[in-house]
Amino acid sequence: MVLEGEIKARGRSITSLGAEESSVDVKTARSFWRAVERIQPGASISSGPAGRERTIVVVSGWVSETRILPDGRRQIFSFLLPGDVAAMTHASNIGNRGLVALTNVEIADAGALGGGEAGEGPGAWLTDASRRREERLFEQIVRIGRLSAKERVLNLLLELYDRLDAIGLVKESAFRIPLTQEVFADALGLSVVHINRTLQQLRREGMVTMGRGTVMLHDRQRLASFACYQAEIHHGGFDQSRRASAARSN
């Protein structure tokens, strides 16, 4: 087995793998939203009172948007990182779609910020966030619909890189992901075993380095073209101040 020792940064437990390490961004986030709720890893985020819609913002940690089929198969639709938004209907919580915390998570209620209408201010930001959210759903569809296992994994890693980078969670071109291979598998529509073998292959071929929840992508440009990844076009929002870090190349 190949746990590349080249990586310096390290974390002890799952809770230290999430975003809560990044004091800077958590602070930034906290200055915008008061965290109204803390969620334990594995717990799901409840929708509001029956029938009422609830829009939440992730302040820190990772959340997965999940659906479990009657026969136990599971599909993860998307990952929510700090700054991401999700709307939940009560209905969407029942057998349909659930938000499950993958780490310790802090969320805030976005409802208070207004409905997300065009124009300036937090409302506009919300609109933008949900536009990008939808954009990611399309990427997800392409991934599982048309990409090979190798491409899927790379494509997802590239997306996570960009998103984490945008909120300042990429350090020395490495980032941490609190995802087990099983979570990966359920997000990419593959089996755990195959994910495992695919990751090994990617490591063997020197495309990525990963171990203990830390990932490093080598030659993102090449990987992007290999995995049909196209960086998001829309920018701005949650943490503009960190944008500078996007300049760092690999």
Add this chain to the structure above:
Amino acid sequence: MVLEGEIKARGRSITSLGAEESSVDVKTARSFWRAVERIQPGASISSGPAGRERTIVVVSGWVSETRILPDGRRQIFSFLLPGDVAAMTHASNIGNRGLVALTNVEIADAGALGGGEAGEGPGAWLTDASRRREERLFEQIVRIGRLSAKERVLNLLLELYDRLDAIGLVKESAFRIPLTQEVFADALGLSVVHINRTLQQLRREGMVTMGRGTVMLHDRQRLASFACYQAEIHHGGFDQSRRASAARSN
């Protein structure tokens, strides 16, 4: 998987399979929106002027929301039926996502109706429509992420049944779809050959009857449970008056 050009060549036979036959609903639709544009089969719907966002409503016909990868692989994200809404950024048109007419199509601009804010009136209807649109993206992800070929096909057919029924396009529990097997394949993340074999199997097993663009599903209840299909929960909108037809069982 196909290169764009192949789609266009012939549109005649296809046009007769579309929704434009249903005079009743087209009339209903026309009473709400003035059709501002007609699109030929195979043509794509252009986004507005650069940078400007455009929200359109399909008045009649079928539209596919598509993405073509650099190497020619194609993924269809969703089908838009009469009454469905789609928002396009200029950016989303470039190498990202395109709306392509599958039949003769009439569209209207929804922008004039207001931004889709909470409350009553056309705005609320728009919000609802786009919520359901998003819901369908999730269904699509489950389909291609976790269902087998047989399940995928059935699941999609069941969704189309419900959507067409809701707008009065199901007659005697049969409906018409202007989709070639290739379009089906690109929507479901399968190859044409496999779609073909899957359809044959479904016919052999007596689950569906289909030919010449007409489809009939036998025992939808059973099929739904087999294909992990759950009917949409949200209702209302485009054509309330036709809801009665939902009562018809198989």
Add this chain to the structure above:
DNA sequence: CGAGACTTTGACCGTAGTCAATTTATGTGG
């Protein structure tokens, strides 16, 4: 009839799934 779009078939291949066992963390209580 001929052309092109679509569907269907057969042979063969390969990616990814399944099952089952093993190894490696990670964590816990004594």
Add this chain to the structure above:
DNA sequence: CCACATAAATTGACTACGGTCAAAGTCTCG
């Protein structure tokens, strides 16, 4: 600090679902 329990990661053997290629058959329409 060790024994044990549990979650994750890994491996091997085997299967199968779905892809690819290439050819033939159908349908529609001009």
